[in-house]
Amino acid sequence: MRANYKMQRLYVPQDLSSGAAIEASAEQSHYLSHVLRLGEGAELLLFNGRDGEWLARIEAKAKKSVRLRAVEETRKQPAHPDLIYCFAPLKQGRLDYLVQKAVEMGAGVLQPVITQHTQIARPGIERLRANVVEAAEQCGILALPEVREAQKLDLLLASWDHDRRLIFCDESAQTDNPLPVLRDVAERRLGLLIGPEGGFSQDERRQLHALPFVTAIPLGPRILRADTAAVAALALIQASIGDWQTI
Structure with missing residues (x-):
């Protein structure tokens, strides 16, 4: 399955699974809140290079932090390229x-x-x-x-x-x-x-x-x-x- 290019994608180092809470980094929080101006409930895609790609929602926002919640897997993790x-x-x-x-x-x-x-x-x-x-x-x-x-x-x-x-x-x-x-x-x-x-x-x-x-x-x-x-x-x-x- 090819990527959804209409949604914002974000790399996170944390493990991803259904219901997982992800604290965005300070830089990511600033980007989501002040550059993209996304509010609570906004959806985006998360990946970590291990657990596939996940639909997530912004669950909570503070002045300098954003908490995300993984909702469902949208793409399985593919095999690692060998080249x-x-x-x-x-x-x-x-x-x-x-x-x-x-x-x-x-x-x-x-x-x-x-x-x-x-x-x-x-x-x-x-x-x-x-x-x-x-x-x-x-x-x-x-x-x-x-x-x-x-x-x-x-x-x-x-x-x-x-x-x-x-x-x-x-x-x-x-x-x-x-x-x-x-x-x-x-x-x-x-x-x-x-x-x-x-x-x-x-x-x-x-x-x-x-x-x-x-x-x-x-x-x-x-x-x-x-x-x-x-x-x-x-x-x-x-x-x-x-x-x-x-x-």
């Missing part, structure tokens, strides 16, 4: 965009990767998680991606599960069409690796090409910025061998 999305962190504004789009496109794990040309060595993990929640609230997503701590590329590759195919976007590929390459990927457990603005170094490319669980793909005839490449690659994978085929 691991690995990316070199960008500068802040574009990193926010990249993370939000990855959530919308069905990533199950967000793994920052430090490469030789990475611009940001230590991305703010809590900000990444906040962007995950914001994207999930806006786009009807119930299964929140896991956000992992940044890891150097060589360590990521050394610990990678060889039964999971890792697809990386290689701007030096000799062809422009990624579809024939993707159609040859037999595995359905996938990871995607997007490099930094400066691209992968020659040493990194050689390392990636030498690994049996890695597949390199091009992204067309034009040079794409890293955040654009991320959206393009996710769309290609989901449409050709990912979860768009099962919808």
Whole structure:
């Protein structure tokens, strides 16, 4: 069942069940009362990434607090997406965009990767998680991606599960069409690796090409910025061998 886009959706960390009372955070209370101007009895949707989606009503309001009451489940909790999305962190504004789009496109794990040309060595993990929640609230997503701590590329590759195919976007590929390459990927457990603005170094490319669980793909005839490449690659994978085929 697809999301109800006409109702306000709110992420809460508390457990959700019929009749559960939920105290909104101070920020959420301000938003509900003073931005949306919702009164007692107003309805909205709640989710926590574990218990599905629930219709809730505003039960009580005070000056700086709002209490919500879960009424009934509107959508069951779906299976967690299996796609691991690995990316070199960008500068802040574009990193926010990249993370939000990855959530919308069905990533199950967000793994920052430090490469030789990475611009940001230590991305703010809590900000990444906040962007995950914001994207999930806006786009009807119930299964929140896991956000992992940044890891150097060589360590990521050394610990990678060889039964999971890792697809990386290689701007030096000799062809422009990624579809024939993707159609040859037999595995359905996938990871995607997007490099930094400066691209992968020659040493990194050689390392990636030498690994049996890695597949390199091009992204067309034009040079794409890293955040654009991320959206393009996710769309290609989901449409050709990912979860768009099962919808």
